[in-house]
Amino acid sequence: MLNSSLLWKVWLRIDNSTDEVNQPIAVQFDEIDTVDDLKSRFFQKLSSTRWREINDNASIAIGLYAPKLENQPDNTSSNNNSSSVLKKNNSAGGTGNFSINSSSNKSSTSSTAGILGLPKDFTKDRNVLQHPKPTQKRGGLYDAFAVSPTVATPMNVDFLPSEAPLLSPQRPYSTSPKQLPSTAKSPLLRFASVSPYPKFHPDNQIMASTGLTYVSPHNKNKYTRSLIRKGLNYTTESLNECTYKIIFEPDELVINIYKELFGTMGSQSASQPLLIFSNVNLRQDVPTLDILNVVDYVPTNEEISQQKIQSTEHEAFGIFDLHDQVSSREQSSKPASDDKTDLKDKLDSNPQEFKLITDEEQLRRASQELKDEEKDTESPWQAILLLPKGYKRGVGFQNKPVLCTDSSPINDNSVIPSELEMNSDSPLQQLGPLDESGIGVIQPISEEQRRKDNATPSSPILTNSQTPHYSNSLYNAPFTVSSPPDPLPNLFTTTSEKVFPKINVLIVEDNVINQAILGSFLRKHKISYKLAKNGQEAVNIWKEGGLHLIFMDLQLPVLSGIEAAKQIRDFEKQNGIGIQKTPNNSHYNFEKSASKRFSQAPVIIVALTASNSQMDKRKALLSGCNDYLTKPVNLHWLSKKITEWGCMQALIDFDSWKQGESRMTDSVLVKSPQKPITSPNSIPFKQATPSTPNKNSPVRKNSTLSPTQIEF
Amino acid sequence: MSTIPSEIINWTILNEIISMDDDDSDFSKGLIIQFIDQAQTTFAQMQRQLDGEKNLTELDNLGHFLKGSSAALGLQRIAWVCERIQNLGRKLEHFFPNKIELVNTLSDKSITNGINIDEDDEEITIQADDKDNDSIYLILIAKALNQSRLEFKLARIELSKYYNTNL
Numbered sequence: 001m002l003n004s005s006l007l008w009k010v011w012l013r014i015d016n017s018t019d020e021v022n023q024p025i026a027v028q029f030d031e032i033d034t035v036d037d038l039k040s041r042f043f044q045k046l047s048s049t050r051w052r053e054i055n056d057n058a059s060i061a062i063g064l065y066a067p068k069l070e071n072q073p074d075n076t077s078s079n080n081n082s083s084s085v086l087k088k089n090n091s092a093g094g095t096g097n098f099s100i101n102s103s104s105n106k107s108s109t110s111s112t113a114g115i116l117g118l119p120k121d122f123t124k125d126r127n128v129l130q131h132p133k134p135t136q137k138r139g140g141l142y143d144a145f146a147v148s149p150t151v152a153t154p155m156n157v158d159f160l161p162s163e164a165p166l167l168s169p170q171r172p173y174s175t176s177p178k179q180l181p182s183t184a185k186s187p188l189l190r191f192a193s194v195s196p197y198p199k200f201h202p203d204n205q206i207m208a209s210t211g212l213t214y215v216s217p218h219n220k221n222k223y224t225r226s227l228i229r230k231g232l233n234y235t236t237e238s239l240n241e242c243t244y245k246i247i248f249e250p251d252e253l254v255i256n257i258y259k260e261l262f263g264t265m266g267s268q269s270a271s272q273p274l275l276i277f278s279n280v281n282l283r284q285d286v287p288t289l290d291i292l293n294v295v296d297y298v299p300t301n302e303e304i305s306q307q308k309i310q311s312t313e314h315e316a317f318g319i320f321d322l323h324d325q326v327s328s329r330e331q332s333s334k335p336a337s338d339d340k341t342d343l344k345d346k347l348d349s350n351p352q353e354f355k356l357i358t359d360e361e362q363l364r365r366a367s368q369e370l371k372d373e374e375k376d377t378e379s380p381w382q383a384i385l386l387l388p389k390g391y392k393r394g395v396g397f398q399n400k401p402v403l404c405t406d407s408s409p410i411n412d413n414s415v416i417p418s419e420l421e422m423n424s425d426s427p428l429q430q431l432g433p434l435d436e437s438g439i440g441v442i443q444p445i446s447e448e449q450r451r452k453d454n455a456t457p458s459s460p461i462l463t464n465s466q467t468p469h470y471s472n473s474l475y476n477a478p479f480t481v482s483s484p485p486d487p488l489p490n491l492f493t494t495t496s497e498k499v500f501p502k503i504n505v506l507i508v509e510d511n512v513i514n515q516a517i518l519g520s521f522l523r524k525h526k527i528s529y530k531l532a533k534n535g536q537e538a539v540n541i542w543k544e545g546g547l548h549l550i551f552m553d554l555q556l557p558v559l560s561g562i563e564a565a566k567q568i569r570d571f572e573k574q575n576g577i578g579i580q581k582t583p584n585n586s587h588y589n590f591e592k593s594a595s596k597r598f599s600q601a602p603v604i605i606v607a608l609t610a611s612n613s614q615m616d617k618r619k620a621l622l623s624g625c626n627d628y629l630t631k632p633v634n635l636h637w638l639s640k641k642i643t644e645w646g647c648m649q650a651l652i653d654f655d656s657w658k659q660g661e662s663r664m665t666d667s668v669l670v671k672s673p674q675k676p677i678t679s680p681n682s683i684p685f686k687q688a689t690p691s692t693p694n695k696n697s698p699v700r701k702n703s704t705l706s707p708t709q710i711e712f
Numbered sequence: 713m714s715t716i717p718s719e720i721i722n723w724t725i726l727n728e729i730i731s732m733d734d735d736d737s738d739f740s741k742g743l744i745i746q747f748i749d750q751a752q753t754t755f756a757q758m759q760r761q762l763d764g765e766k767n768l769t770e771l772d773n774l775g776h777f778l779k780g781s782s783a784a785l786g787l788q789r790i791a792w793v794c795e796r797i798q799n800l801g802r803k804l805e806h807f808f809p810n811k812i813e814l815v816n817t818l819s820d821k822s823i824t825n826g827i828n829i830d831e832d833d834e835e836i837t838i839q840a841d842d843k844d845n846d847s848i849y850l851i852l853i854a855k856a857l858n859q860s861r862l863e864f865k866l867a868r869i870e871l872s873k874y875y876n877t878n879l
Contacts, residue, residue, distance in 0.1 A: 513747050513781035520732050520739060555776045632783040632791075635728045 013273035024273035036250040063247035503548035505529040508538040535559030562623040569624035717788045718819040725786030754778045772801025793860040808852040832861040
């Protein structure tokens with residue numbers, strides 16, 4: 001067998017009492033690993049899942065379900081079950097032939113004691129005991145576990161299951177696309193019919209013939225039993241009349257359990273997982289659906305092809321076989337005796353539900369297999385689910401995660417993608433924040449380049465505009481004093497000789513009278529300004545750039561002043577505006593400060609609070625306003641304020657202040673060809689600007705005013 | 713609630729506006745005329761709210777709007793009443809004084825001579841309803857609106873005197 005050269009692993013699955021489907025998970029283990037170690041490994045595997053967070057080593061147990069034997073003296077159940085024996089010969093995994101007997105007796109009394117009746121009845125026909133040597137008893141135990149909730153499996157135990165195969169109420173899987181367990185024939189197997197996972201794998205059916213010696217747990221109490229041969233330590237816990245739970249002791253060697261249950265290494269398939277029982281109290285909280293998604297294990301192509309080689313009868317995984325489910329559901333209501341062979345065929349032909357297909361070749365093969373199979377096995381329900389490349393999440397199928405992992409006994413050389421890796425592939429994360437290059441964050445390179453340019457004898461300010469990285473159009477656009485109703489048309493006229501281009505103010509005010517008053521005031525002081533009627537307009541105009549100061553009324557239609565201020569501050573933050581990247585460019589060096597064009601300063605926002613409410617003022621300051629004025633604005637006071645703020649801006653950003661140019665967001669506009677953030681209005685605005693730098697422009701000559709020359 | 717200013721016009725403020733008339737001789741007068749128009753429009757909008765939608769937030773906004781311009785022009789009594797409307801719309805205040813009390817606060821009560829202080833009052837038709845929390849505020853706002861109409865009328869008289877024209 002290939003298995004010998006591969007890592008040891010055991011399939012585990014979280015048992016839960018809900019309808020949710022769990023995915024078996026392969027966990028590697030070493031020769032010396034105990035059950036406790038296995039738990040730890042399992043936790044490692046599930047790290048970063050919610051399940052992990054609500055469970056710890058002490059709250060979980062590893063075990064399986066086993067049916068009670070019929071002959072139990074204590075058995076009081078009166079259910080009569082037809083007995084069915086299912087037997088499969090399978091060569092997959094090289095485990096040899098196993099036959100499974102799921103037996104239910106019409107009457108509990110009719111079955112022979114101790115034998116489960118099944119092996120006896122059917123072994124003759126079915127080669128029940130052909131399992132390779134070490135596995136004889138494991139079959140029984142495995143059956144118990146694999147079929148556990150549903151079927152009283154034939155176990156060669158001293159005691160027969162008290163009840164015929166009953167389904168464990170704990171596992172009512174209802175919508176699983178999975179194949180039915182072979183036990184589906186029993187009419188009582190309601191759960192089995194809908195189980196998401198095949199309870200039996202034809203490959204790995206283990207004969208429940210001999211080996212288990214545990215005493216039937218008719219008591220509700222736990223008993224510690226030993227398997228006869230291996231002396232496995234486990235406890236049993238009666239769950240209901242027909243099943244009980246076997247829990248392995250923490251210090252039991254995994255390898256022993258494995259050998260006992262499945263035989264040689266690699267014999268276990270994914271459909272025969274050991275169950276992880278979590279604390280009963282927690283059980284209903286376990287979000288198994290989420291955790292045990294396919295993300296935990298995605299087989300590689302190599303694995304898949306290996307599996308193909310190994311188990312020739314495996315169907316393509318990733319192909320949903322509804323047929324199995326449906327048919328087994330149907331069959332579950334039939335008397336077992338009627339269609340034993342049918343069921344067996346089904347199991348033989350459809351041992352797997354899913355296959356991961358990652359390239360065209362595989363797809364072609366898979367669909368061919370599907371076609372072939374449809375002819376053979378009248379299973380029209382299969383489908384190929386096409387997923388986007390890189391899709392690693394579970395596939396929603398009837399609300400269940402369905403990308404099934406292979407049950408191949410080999411493998412585990414594969415790299416199992418971590419949850420983190422999964423997440424990084426998530427399409428959501430690809431929608432990052434705004435592309436910074438798209439909105440023109442200043443590049444550091446330009447600094448040096450610009451300094452070189454500054455070395456020319458002419459005015460450093462003028463040469464600034466030669467920076468190759470930036471269009472100069474806006475820098476050459478002089479700010480002129482504009483008339484209140486329509487400042488924009490005048491903005492770029494060349495009649496700017498007598499203009500004080502100092503600062504550019506935005507008045508955000510919905511009341512035309514207040515607009516007029518403030519506008520008139522600013523005009524009188526020869527301060528250029530723009531008007532915005534509401535917060536949204538304010539943000540849009542601000543994005544066009546060039547503003548030094550914003551007078552922001554707070555209670556505005558459409559977008560409040562508070563919100564507008566927040567948006568502006570957020571935007572500044574996103575673009576690194578106001579972050580001093582070049583601290584050496586301090587204000588005392590005016591020659592160098594020319595470079596500050598590229599160190600953007602935040603706009604000053606002064607809130608105009610109509611009320612005296614402290615709340616409004618606090619909100620204003622919290623939203624990012626630098627100061628507030630209480631309306632009605634004292635114009636005398638306002639003029640002082642404007643001088644103050646204007647000088648402040650001059651200190652912060654002397655160069656652009658000096659030139660009366662827009663600095664921060666203008667460069668944004670210029671640099672970003674697509675202007676993703678600017679309003680459509682800004683387009684004509686920008687196009688109207690002169691496109692060629694002109695060193696001899698009178699504006700430039702005029703723009704060498706010192707801060708003290710500013711008039712207010 | 714602050715007390716209503718006794719002067720109709722805060723001349724300190726209005727004079728600042730008027731001082732800008734240097735370049736634009738009729739600038740302040742133009743603003744006053746604009747305000748008169750705006751006030752009448754806003755009163756009508758408030759009345760529509762009281763008669764129709766009864767949206768307190770909208771009344772708050774309207775009060776805020778008119779407060780801004782009236783305060784900027786120094787029309788402080790109107791601004792005061794507008795602030796009451798604003799606060800009533802926000803349910804921050806639960807009371808509005810009677811008209812006679814407010815008229816009595818005027819420093820120069822003679823200005824009311826010859827006018828019917830109830831002339832412009834709209835009838836308050838809103839029924840107080842315990843189940844409807846808003847109705848009490850609507851009633852108070854209606855009361856305040858009547859007051860603001862009166863204050864507006866008084867301010868007009870004052871301003872007409874100043875500009876020596878019938879505004």
